[in-house]
Amino acid sequence: TQLLEQSPQFLSIQEGENLTVYCNSSSVFSSLQWYRQEPGEGPVLLVTVVTGGEVKKLKRLTFQFGDARKDSSLHITAAQTGDTGLYLCGETSGSRLTFGEGTQLTVNP
Amino acid sequence: SAVISQKPSRDICQRGTSLTIQCQVDSQVTMMFWYRQQPGQSLTLIATANQGSEATYESGFVIDKFPISRPNLTFSTLTVSNMSPEDSSIYLCSVAGAYGYTFGSGTRLTVV
Numbered sequence: 001t002q003l004l005e006q007s008p009q010f011l012s013i014q015e016g017e018n019l020t021v022y023c024n025s026s027s028v029f030s031s032l033q034w035y036r037q038e039p040g041e042g043p044v045l046l047v048t049v050v051t052g053g054e055v056k057k058l059k060r061l062t063f064q065f066g067d068a069r070k071d072s073s074l075h076i077t078a079a080q081t082g083d084t085g086l087y088l089c090g091e092t093s094g095s096r097l098t099f100g101e102g103t104q105l106t107v108n109p
Numbered sequence: 110s111a112v113i114s115q116k117p118s119r120d121i122c123q124r125g126t127s128l129t130i131q132c133q134v135d136s137q138v139t140m141m142f143w144y145r146q147q148p149g150q151s152l153t154l155i156a157t158a159n160q161g162s163e164a165t166y167e168s169g170f171v172i173d174k175f176p177i178s179r180p181n182l183t184f185s186t187l188t189v190s191n192m193s194p195e196d197s198s199i200y201l202c203s204v205a206g207a208y209g210y211t212f213g214s215g216t217r218l219t220v221v
Contacts, residue, residue, distance in 0.1 A: 033209055042113075042201050042212025043152065088151060090210075095140055095157070097203070097210050102151040 004100035023089035037086040115213030132202035137182035146199040
C-alpha cells in the first residue's frame with residue numbers, strides 16, 4: 001500500500017476565498033477518489049479520477065489528476081461555510097480503500 | 110448506493126470491558142470494511158470482512174483485540190476488546206459500491 005501525502009493538513013480561510021488541496025504519492029495511482037467528511041458523519045464520495053490529466057468539475061469544486069497519475073488536486077472556488085469539513089483523498093488497492101492524512105478545512109463567515 | 114446503519118452511535122465504556130459495534134447494510138455485499146478514526150485524524154483501515162471466512166487484518170491490528178463477525182451478506186460486527194483509553198476513537202464500517210465506498214455514520218467510543 002502506497003503512502004498518500006496530503007497538504008495542507010489544516011486550512012482556515014474566509015468565505016469567498018479560493019483554495020487548493022493536494023494529494024501526492026511516490027507511486028502511480030490506479031485511480032484516486034476524493035471524499036468529504038462532516039462532523040458526526042462518515043466520508044462521502046465527491047469524485048473518482050482515473051485517467052492521467054483528467055479534470056472533473058462538481059459545481060465550485062475542480063479536481064485534477066496529474067499526467068503521471070502520481071498526484072491530484074482539489075480546487076474550491078469562492079468557498080462557502082458549508083464547505084467546512086475534512087477532505088480526504090483515497091486510493092483503492094484490490095478492494096481496499098486507504099486514505100491520505102486529510103485536510104481539515106474551515107471556512108469562516 | 111447502499112445505506113448503512115451503524116450502532117451504537119456513541120458509547121462511554123470502562124477500561125477493561127468490551128464493546129460490540131453493529132453494521133447493517135440494506136443490500137447484499139461481498140466485503141465490508143472496518144475503519145478507526147482517532148481524534149482529529151484520517152481513517153485507518155482495521156480489517157476487511159468477507160462472509161464465510163475469517164477477516165483480513167491490516168498491519169498493527171489483531172483479531173484478539175478486534176474480533177469481527179460476518180454471519181451474512183448484510184451484517185457485520187466489530188468488537189473492541191479489553192479497552193483502554195487509547196481505544197477512544199470513532200469506528201466506521203464501509204462497503205464498496207459501483208461508484209465508490211459508502212460509510213456508516215460511525216460509533217464514537219470513549220474509554221474512561
